[in-house]
Amino acid sequence: MSEQVIGANSQVIFHFSIKLADGSAADSTKVHNKPAKLVMGDGSLTENFEKCLFGLAAGDSKSFELAPQDAFGMPNPDNIYYVERSKFSVDVPPQVGAIIAFTQPDGTELPGVIRDVAGDSVTVDFNHPLAGQRITFEVDILEVRN
Structure with a gap:
């Protein structure tokens, strides 16, 4: 063989x-x-x-x-989103560096890394880590x- x-x-x-x-x-x-x-x-x-x-x-x-x-x-700038702070639950507040799973319209989950929190705006990076x-x-x- x-x-x-x-x-x-x-x-x-x-x-x-x-x-x-x-x-x-x-x-x-x-x-x-x-x-x-x-x-x-x-x-x-x-x-x-x-x-x-x-x-x-x-x-x-x-x-x-x-x-x-x-x-x-390479990181794609189109994969960076700005999300309103109110969209986050009180149990899981957005913290820089945290990885949070976001549910997509089709029900699948997509992990995003919190890059910045400024006032009511949260910057979420959906590029591969x-x-x-x-x-x-x-x-x-x-x-x-x-």
């Missing part, structure tokens, strides 16, 4: 860690020992993330650095199925 390597439609089970430029961990599947599972091309990873995985096989470990535009993109960050993506491939 030949070793299976990651290709266009492979199902991959892997551990990953995402580290910021300062070396701090932003996310890791190792914390709870629950590996990630994906099918290449299913849209759960950006095209640039997937390109880094092509050709790897079970047992491989790799680390690669991604520029912001290749990882979570890692947008604009240069990151290091470390992977340990556990299983590959083609």
